[in-house]
Amino acid sequence: MSSFFEAQGLNYSVRSQSRSFFQPRPARPILQNINLHLAERETLGIIGSSGSGKSTLARILSGLLQPDNGHVSLRGEDFTNATSDVRQKLRPEIQMIFQDPQGALDPRQTVREIVGEPLLPLSLTQEEREQRIVNVLRDVALPSNSLNRYPRAFSGGQRQRIAIARALITKPSVIIADEAVSALDVSTQAIILNLLLDLQERYGLSYIFVSHDLAVIRHISHRTAVLDAGHIVETGPTADIFSNPQHDTTRSLLAANF
Template sequence: MTSTEQHGAVPELLTVTGLDVEYSLKGFRRKPFRALTDINIAIKPGETLGLVGESGSGKTTLGRAVLGLAPVTRGTITFDGSDISHATRGERRRLGKDLQVVFQDPYTSLNPSLQIGDILAEPLTVQGKPAAEARRRVRELLDQVGLPSDAVDRLPREFSGGQRQRVAIARALALSPKLIVCDEPVSALDLSTQAVVLDLFLQIQRDTGVSYLFVSHDLDVVRHISHRVAVMYHGEIVEQGAAGTVTRNPAHPYTQRLLLASPVPDPDRQAKRRNERHQLLAEQRLVDAAPLPA
């Protein structure tokens, strides 16, 4: 028995350490664009890490780096005990069983010419599952995400946005992965559908123990679904901690601005939040404009 097992500690499923991501730019001697700088995160089995920030903060790039879709310039990404920072294409295919993704737009993430049954069976047949076993698993997946059994014979265009996202979630679950990268999976949905899909994510996690790296620009969304939250700003993590602490009593001015930007139903509270946010922005501009010490 290892010392970790003796003390009851759960090892991380995903660990990102000192990660930098740079993109080369066209042009003679142009410096590379650094999208991420010194990123450090960890996710345990059955845990959700919410990754929040405004557009351009680097949160989607971090998810893409974990999936092997963005270049790792420095640092390491360790998944289930193996360094996958520079995994080959063949290694990535094998990783597909344990590492999956749900994209933002349910309208473009599904092949419009395939029936739902074929969409869900595809990852199973690629892994060599017999046709009968694949059909049985497809029925289980539809039941798991709350879709009718006759969905197997229908095309994606016959479903609403929320139903299509359920299909995308079912496809990600097909191979019983250990981690799902969720890239803004509810931002294209209306508010009532968002709540239903978020509750579905939570129920699936309770039933299967899957982990999520949940990317969102909405602090209220990550508060609802996350155990811990990391806040990204200009390619860096500026605050990280328990979801309740970060989303209700943030320490960093940027996180405070994100919290104040979240809408609330009370008009008076909304007006107060707006004024507080403008005050924070004005204070930040003063700090940015201050001359450097001699």
């Protein structure tokens, strides 16, 4: 089993990577033979049916989940098997936004603590940390008086803005969004997606956007990869994937969604 993921210009890759479930039955591969590439300032959408391996792939790419073999590398350094010092250096470069903002935010922490937590390992003064927090809240259109409030005081869309601010605070190169708008109503989804597009332009971000919602992928992604039973079965410019699908899995997904 082998796979390859590369972000051109970012030197961000996964090689010889697979992931399996081991219980309660013998090993069953989740991911195998994956080949993808990502350019700077590009959004790669990943679609597939439930159980196809989308979230597992996202977590491996983010460094939150170890592959059974192979490695994730960033800027030429092995992230998967790195020492704690190297991981601490590379960690700010890759951030993740999760599906459920309420579950992803600690209800016991204020917005200041939630958004500023990723900065704690960095060599910043208290004043520098505070300024970064204020700036990033402004960038996601949350008022500065949000700082001392708790997640329960915000709507679902506002909580996702907090999660986005937390992802942005370390000035990453890549943000991986795993079903990042699926818990929101349609109008709020559109607002958050447009915010992400604006942030991509301003920050020069690359996104990996995982979603079961093909309308979301069509709106935000430059290119799309189709995952089926742990394999990438089709990839290409999003417009081509949607207008002229080549694989039966892609055609089935489109037929079920449109």
